[in-house]
Amino acid sequence: MKDQKKKTTARVAANREIAPGIYDMRLETDLAGCARAGQFIGIYPADKSTLLPRPISICGADRERGQLRIVFRIAGKGTEEFSAYREGDEVKILGILGNGFPTAEAAGKSVILLGGGIGIPPLVLLAKELREQGCAVTVIAGYRDDQLFLKEDLEKYAQVYIATEDGSAGVKGNVLTVMEEKALRADLLMACGPMPMLRAVKGCSETKGIRAYISLEERMACGVGACLGCVCRTHKTDSHSHVKNARICTDGPVFDAADVDL
Amino acid sequence: MNTKVRIAGVELKNPVMTASGTFGSGMEYGEFVDLNRLGAVVTKGVANVPWPGNPTPRIAETYGGMLNAIGLQNPGIDVFLERDLPFLSQFDTRIIVNVCGKSVEDYLEVTEKLAGSPADLLEINVSCPNVKEGAIAFGQNAQCLFDITSRIKKKAKQPIIMKLSPNVTDIAEMARAAEAGGADAISLINTITGMKIDIHRRRFALANRTGGLSGPAIKPVAVRMVYQASEAVGIPVIGMGGIATAEDALEFILAGASAVAVGAMNFVNPYATVEVAEGIESYMKQYGIQDIGELVGAVRE
Numbered sequence: 001m002k003d004q005k006k007k008t009t010a011r012v013a014a015n016r017e018i019a020p021g022i023y024d025m026r027l028e029t030d031l032a033g034c035a036r037a038g039q040f041i042g043i044y045p046a047d048k049s050t051l052l053p054r055p056i057s058i059c060g061a062d063r064e065r066g067q068l069r070i071v072f073r074i075a076g077k078g079t080e081e082f083s084a085y086r087e088g089d090e091v092k093i094l095g096i097l098g099n100g101f102p103t104a105e106a107a108g109k110s111v112i113l114l115g116g117g118i119g120i121p122p123l124v125l126l127a128k129e130l131r132e133q134g135c136a137v138t139v140i141a142g143y144r145d146d147q148l149f150l151k152e153d154l155e156k157y158a159q160v161y162i163a164t165e166d167g168s169a170g171v172k173g174n175v176l177t178v179m180e181e182k183a184l185r186a187d188l189l190m191a192c193g194p195m196p197m198l199r200a201v202k203g204c205s206e207t208k209g210i211r212a213y214i215s216l217e218e219r220m221a222c223g224v225g226a227c228l229g230c231v232c233r234t235h236k237t238d239s240h241s242h243v244k245n246a247r248i249c250t251d252g253p254v255f256d257a258a259d260v261d262l
Numbered sequence: 263m264n265t266k267v268r269i270a271g272v273e274l275k276n277p278v279m280t281a282s283g284t285f286g287s288g289m290e291y292g293e294f295v296d297l298n299r300l301g302a303v304v305t306k307g308v309a310n311v312p313w314p315g316n317p318t319p320r321i322a323e324t325y326g327g328m329l330n331a332i333g334l335q336n337p338g339i340d341v342f343l344e345r346d347l348p349f350l351s352q353f354d355t356r357i358i359v360n361v362c363g364k365s366v367e368d369y370l371e372v373t374e375k376l377a378g379s380p381a382d383l384l385e386i387n388v389s390c391p392n393v394k395e396g397a398i399a400f401g402q403n404a405q406c407l408f409d410i411t412s413r414i415k416k417k418a419k420q421p422i423i424m425k426l427s428p429n430v431t432d433i434a435e436m437a438r439a440a441e442a443g444g445a446d447a448i449s450l451i452n453t454i455t456g457m458k459i460d461i462h463r464r465r466f467a468l469a470n471r472t473g474g475l476s477g478p479a480i481k482p483v484a485v486r487m488v489y490q491a492s493e494a495v496g497i498p499v500i501g502m503g504g505i506a507t508a509e510d511a512l513e514f515i516l517a518g519a520s521a522v523a524v525g526a527m528n529f530v531n532p533y534a535t536v537e538v539a540e541g542i543e544s545y546m547k548q549y550g551i552q553d554i555g556e557l558v559g560a561v562r563e
Contacts, residue, residue, distance in 0.1 A: 005293050007532050044530070049325050051477055051530045094532070219321040221328060222529045226290040227283070228306075228335045229321040241337045243314040250290075 005224060012089040013067055019147035023083050027068045031095045035061035035068060037126035038101035038215055038254045042094035042223045045078040053094045054078045055220050059121035071121035097223050098253050101190055101213055103129045109187035110136040114175040114201055116193025120150055127157035138184060142175040176200050202257040212257040218248045225250035233261035263546055264553040267520050269498050270421030270446035272382050274301035274356050277554060278539040281502045281525030282307055282360035287346035294532035299539055301521060302356035307387045309362050310371040312338040322458045322467035327477030328526055329456050331392040331470035334362050339375045351380045362387040362397055366410055370417050377419040384420050389427035389452035391474045401427040404439035411443025421446035429455050433487045434494035441495040449500035450491055451484045476526040478504040485517050492518025492559055508541020518559040
């Protein structure tokens, strides 16, 4: 079923800093009812000098309470504004956007989730949904240092391994270092993180012959597929323009790694 | 109260349309607004063959505006005729197809293929700043603009609107060249060429280096150019550039625009088009305006 998209007002139910520059925000909105892992919302800063919605991944969706959970890093003026929001503040959001991870395809399989930095938040909802599908879920979370935000949340649904760039926690290195060192195997890989990590995951998927789904990011304007701002190179002809340039906001953000050219 | 306007003999139920490139062919924003409420939908530019567009990043936000350098990614006229036009034909709105090309022959091929189609009007894109060949090259020199206008006019079965670039010294001269070439209407402004630099990475924000500036930041420039162009020609002028609200749209109408288009602000407020149409009606009620035509070019000293 196709989700109805809308721009709506959400109420901030909570917002707190969970690591330096990383915020955990709960938003009351009826959009929580249709959110799936790997999808995102656009959040509009109130600052009138800005125009565009900031695409932020969904970390959790509490259908009963009608709450979306997002965890974001301050990356500019928009996210800096969001970081100051307090309970009761109102915010304009656009959603639900994007395709999400193919959790139905993963049913009953073993899945390794790989997350790097601010790519970790969507893996919380993903791990939860995969557990509900009867999957054996392993998460490898890569951080800069020992600020291991969301680790406890991930541990509710998965066996969690940690990699840190500075070696202050878990394995020193990146998420693929952990995969090699621990000789982890699975039927499927799902990943979200910075581009170098996603390239490595794509390479690993090809070498090991394991299908990988990766979530991509790009500068976006509309978020709904109209402006063609956020495209990625694909091997197959894309559905919109037939030029092998798929729209990350609507055809993605999650793609089969074998289908995209990074 | 009459909100209907006529552009080259084609009647629009109200003066509000979409700016090319910001609204696809209506499918995406059709989830947010009732397309039947719009005077016209102006499609994303379509060429004779599919165009892949530019590398990313294609988008950068600026103070009160945004830069884009999409590079006219489009599926080509054949897919467009099979998919996009049948979609738009389901709605009670006028269809304006934006036509782009690298050479005059490209434009003519698209124009001819649209001959028997449900397109009501053609908007000829001679003002996109983001492609290396064609487009703006035809729109920055009065003689070139006159030539391409007259060649397309000879082949076109629908009335043609020439979409003008603001990246010129004298917009009145360009407006007159389009009119002399046989244009049935002109639309302006396309985006203003701009640049943004990321000082931390010391790189261009856009892969294309330059992009087209749109959004509220450009509105005063657009209103001025619409005023100058409408003073210069007798054909209808369609005004656009940073329109977010009915108040913005009314400035363009008072400056001389017979119709207006909402562009980048669709990204900010997906309901903007319909809100602008409703706001214009409220303004007409407030000031007892019987016919929207009374407002066109009605600005006074």
